[in-house]
Amino acid sequence: MSLLRITEIFHSLQGESNTVGIPTVFIRLTGCPLRCVYCDTAYAFTGGKKIEIAEIIAQSEQYGTRYITVTGGEPLAQSACLELMTKLLDKGYFVSLETSGAIDISAVDPRVVKVMDIKTPGSGESGKNLYQNIDYLDTKDQIKFVIGNDEDYAWSKAALTEYELAGRCEILFSPVMGQQNPAELAEKILQDRLPVRFQIQLHKLLWDDAQGK
Numbered sequence: 068m069s070l071l072r073i074t075e076i077f078h079s080l081q082g083e084s085n086t087v088g089i090p091t092v093f094i095r096l097t098g099c100p101l102r103c104v105y106c107d108t109a110y111a112f113t114g115g116k117k118i119e120i121a122e123i124i125a126q127s128e129q130y131g132t133r134y135i136t137v138t139g140g141e142p143l144a145q146s147a148c149l150e151l152m153t154k155l156l157d158k159g160y161f162v163s164l165e166t167s168g169a170i171d172i173s174a175v176d177p178r179v180v181k182v183m184d185i186k187t188p189g190s191g192e193s194g195k196n197l198y199q200n201i202d203y204l205d206t207k208d209q210i211k212f213v214i215g216n217d218e219d220y221a222w223s224k225a226a227l228t229e230y231e232l233a234g235r236c237e238i239l240f241s242p243v244m245g246q247q248n249p250a251e252l253a254e255k256i257l258q259d260r261l262p263v264r265f266q267i268q269l270h271k272l273l274w275d276d277a278q279g280k
């Protein structure tokens with residue numbers, strides 16, 4: 068039986084992506100090879116507890132929602148994450164994956180809704196983007212740009228064109244809270260007629276924390 072190192076399993080409202088506001092179980096896997104300067108889940112870099120996949124699923128079932136988000140850290144840093152997601156899908160759950168974009172996603176079960184970052188320069192980790200991952204995204208998936216300043220915005224806008232992202236999947240532009248003024252970002256998106264969805268993390272507005280409560 069496969070084991071995964073888990074930081075927490077909890078129930079909250081989805082704070083971002085196109086299922087925002089839906090009650091969701093979050094399975095947060097421990098560990099991440101990146102160190103984004105704005106990271107709000109550094110507590111998941113280390114520690115955690117090794118739990119069998121069957122037990123993770125049993126814990127997730129108790130909340131009575133069909134929506135499960137596998138997150139981190141970087142969940143794909145643990146290879147058994149692939150098995151967990153497939154088993155959840157086989158049980159009829161709607162499974163989404165939040166991933167940094169720095170790890171190969173080609174082996175992820177195609178039924179998983181992938182929410183993949185493309186790291187902007189302001190994260191300090193844009194050199195780790197694996198652009199070949201874009202080939203494994205389709206219309207149900209999402210790419211997220213977290214924007215902290217004008218340079219990040221210009222860079223993200225250029226990436227839309229360079230990687231022909233419009234139409235491949237939904238594109239999310241999200242401000243770094245406390246750093247990028249959300250209204251200014253919204254104005255720029257409108258002014259430049261960008262084919263993206265602006266989002267503010269709901270959980271930050273409601274509870275001012277990393278994800279959920």
Ligand code: SF4
Pocket residue numbers: 099100101102103105106107108109139140141167
């Ligand atoms: S990829 Fe996510 S978890 Fe890892 S350092 Fe960056 S923001 Fe934090």
